[in-house]
Amino acid sequence: MRDVPWWKRGVIYQVAVPSFKDSDGDGYGDLRGLLGKLDYLNDGTPRSLGVDAVWLTPVFDSPWVDFGYDVRDYYTIHPRLGDFQVFDDFLRACHRRGMKVILDMVLNHTSEEHPWFEESRSSRCSHKRDWYVWRDGRAPGKPPNRWRAVVEGSAWEWDQKTGQYYYHAFLPQQPDLNWRNPEVREEMFRVCRFWLDRGVDGFRLDLINYLYEDEELRDNPRKPGLRPYDWQAHLYDRSRPESLEVVRELRRLLDGYPERMMMGEVYTDRPEDAVTLLGNGSDALHLSFYLDFAHRLWRARQFRRSVRWLESRIPPDAWPCYYLSNHDLVRHYTRLGRFGDAEARARVAAAMLLTLRGTPILYYGEELGMPQSRIPRRHIRDPIGKKFWPLPVGRDGARTPMHWSAGRNAGFTDGEPWLPVHPSFSRRNVAALDEDPRSLLWWYRRLIWLRRRHPALQVGGYRELKEVPREVFAYLRESEEEAVAVFLNFSSRAVDFPIPGELLYESPAWTVLLSTHRREGEGPGRQRRMGLAPDEALLLLAE
Numbered sequence: 224m225r226d227v228p229w230w231k232r233g234v235i236y237q238v239a240v241p242s243f244k245d246s247d248g249d250g251y252g253d254l255r256g257l258l259g260k261l262d263y264l265n266d267g268t269p270r271s272l273g274v275d276a277v278w279l280t281p282v283f284d285s286p287w288v289d290f291g292y293d294v295r296d297y298y299t300i301h302p303r304l305g306d307f308q309v310f311d312d313f314l315r316a317c318h319r320r321g322m323k324v325i326l327d328m329v330l331n332h333t334s335e336e337h338p339w340f341e342e343s344r345s346s347r348c349s350h351k352r353d354w355y356v357w358r359d360g361r362a363p364g365k366p367p368n369r370w371r372a373v374v375e376g377s378a379w380e381w382d383q384k385t386g387q388y389y390y391h392a393f394l395p396q397q398p399d400l401n402w403r404n405p406e407v408r409e410e411m412f413r414v415c416r417f418w419l420d421r422g423v424d425g426f427r428l429d430l431i432n433y434l435y436e437d438e439e440l441r442d443n444p445r446k447p448g449l450r451p452y453d454w455q456a457h458l459y460d461r462s463r464p465e466s467l468e469v470v471r472e473l474r475r476l477l478d479g480y481p482e483r484m485m486m487g488e489v490y491t492d493r494p495e496d497a498v499t500l501l502g503n504g505s506d507a508l509h510l511s512f513y514l515d516f517a518h519r520l521w522r523a524r525q526f527r528r529s530v531r532w533l534e535s536r537i538p539p540d541a542w543p544c545y546y547l548s549n550h551d552l553v554r555h556y557t558r559l560g561r562f563g564d565a566e567a568r569a570r571v572a573a574a575m576l577l578t579l580r581g582t583p584i585l586y587y588g589e590e591l592g593m594p595q596s597r598i599p600r601r602h603i604r605d606p607i608g609k610k611f612w613p614l615p616v617g618r619d620g621a622r623t624p625m626h627w628s629a630g631r632n633a634g635f636t637d638g639e640p641w642l643p644v645h646p647s648f649s650r651r652n653v654a655a656l657d658e659d660p661r662s663l664l665w666w667y668r669r670l671i672w673l674r675r676r677h678p679a680l681q682v683g684g685y686r687e688l689k690e691v692p693r694e695v696f697a698y699l700r701e702s703e704e705e706a707v708a709v710f711l712n713f714s715s716r717a718v719d720f721p722i723p724g725e726l727l728y729e730s731p732a733w734t735v736l737l738s739t740h741r742r743e744g745e746g747p748g749r750q751r752r753m754g755l756a757p758d759e760a761l762l763l764l765a766e
């Protein structure tokens with residue numbers, strides 16, 4: 224167990240820094256605020272969540288058009304979030320607690336306000352012209368090709384001054400860097416080295432499969448899809464083989480430091496792309512985001528299949544990684560809770576996330592059951608929310624302030640919060656849930672600490688249990704020392720079925736390790752049948 228790296232054993236907690244805790248009353252969460260809340264994340268005892276790592280959304284200087292994903296200076300902390308002194312304090316404090324710190328690293332693009340881009344757009348002969356992707360139009364008024372931006376519209380933006388188009392996979396304010404230019408490559412590696420030398424434990428790599436575009440700018444074939452972006456099969460504008468080469472080089476860089484890790488946001492509708500960037504399982508990404516899992520509906524079959532696919536596809540040395548919520552998705556409390564008992568499902572979902580084989584990533588507030596917010600138009604901050612209003616596709620609803628208490632602004636800020644606090648905070652807040660051992664927060668704590676104590680849950684193998692009713696997702700986690708069986712009832716009805724043969728073969732007697740409905744240490748003993756309560760999550764340990 225000790226040889227297993229932390230990023231396989233541990234639980235990662237994603238903090239949207241501006242939404243977590245404000246320390247100076249400007250309405251934005253900041254590093255000092257976060258630093259003051261580390262006991263909540265991990266104080267070394269089961270009274271805290273007990274997470275092993277925090278992933279911070281971008282903390283670099285930025286005009287903040289896209290929540291910091293538009294970087295203006297990779298070598299400066301955004302003044303709203305803090306400075307190097309507080310960053311170093313934070314890093315040290317995390318390390319003292321045995322927690323790792325993962326930075327969000329945006330390699331694909333910069334802000335249009337980055338001095339590199341300002342230089343690049345200044346003239347066609349600028350020495351930085353080739354740092355970004357500039358091309359002539361096909362004809363007057365016609366962009367170089369039909370590629371679209373993820374946020375819709377052409378991916379090409381006309382630049383009046385120099386009479387060419389520049390490419391942006393995301394917003395026009397986020398011009399793509401030209402990774403074919405060795406100077407760019409060198410500079411971005413220098414950025415990564417700078418932060419590794421400062422002591423960070425790794426990176427979450429934004430849009431890592433978008434670094435390269437086809438050199439000949441070939442148009443994508445058409446295909447059916449929900450929105451215009453999906454009407455193209457993205458063969459030529461993403462997931463190009465060159466991305467893997469860069470990831471491999473990054474891996475060599477990280478391997479030169481002890482215990483570093485990088486996890487890649489592979490944004491795609493083809494889960495194969497996420498697997499590709501795992502390389503041979505030990506020479507590319509350590510962890511690859513599996514969006515497919517986060518897109519499943521609340522059906523046992525959906526998750527069972529999604530896990531089965533990943534388990535059968537990733538290279539033997541690679542390690543799965545799962546999450547249900549993040550700053551881009553509708554919070555899963557709301558998404559998966561529709562047409563059912565959201566609170567009960569949140570427990571089952573947490574049990575799944577924290578007992579599957581793979582590294583779980585939690586999103587701040589999910590442990591409180593923070594729901595998705597409806598943001599009134601005047602409060603919308605996300606450019607996607609503004610652009611598509613009244614379509615509810617903006618992401619602000621998943622980024623509202625953390626609920627610390629029932630006090631003013633949920634204890635998040637003394638000032639005006641940058642996004643409105645969700646009204647549920649009066650009941651659903653850390654102070655209140657902490658008092659109630661039956662709360663969702665305690666359920667997360669229990670699961671995480673249980674995971675820490677059980678090697679089968681942390682590093683054990685995964686075997687799906689097939690002889691169970693359709694509404695149940697069940698699996699075995701086995702290590703050399705022990706076996707844990709997990710039963711998740713996705714329905715709001717009680718189910719009753721013969722104990723799966725595999726379980727009896729494994730051991731004649733099992734006891735309750737944890738359940739949403741029964742006491743620890745209980746049977747089901749030697750009975751031949753199993754009953755699950757509606758929305759029950761049940762973990763059994765082989766005797």
Ligand code: NOJ
Pocket residue numbers: 289290292293329393429430488550551
């Ligand atoms: C993916 C990030 O998760 C998202 O929040 C951001 O807007 C885009 N990348 C662009 O950087």
Ligand code: MG
Pocket residue numbers: 245246247248249250251252253303
């Ligand atoms: Mg602040």
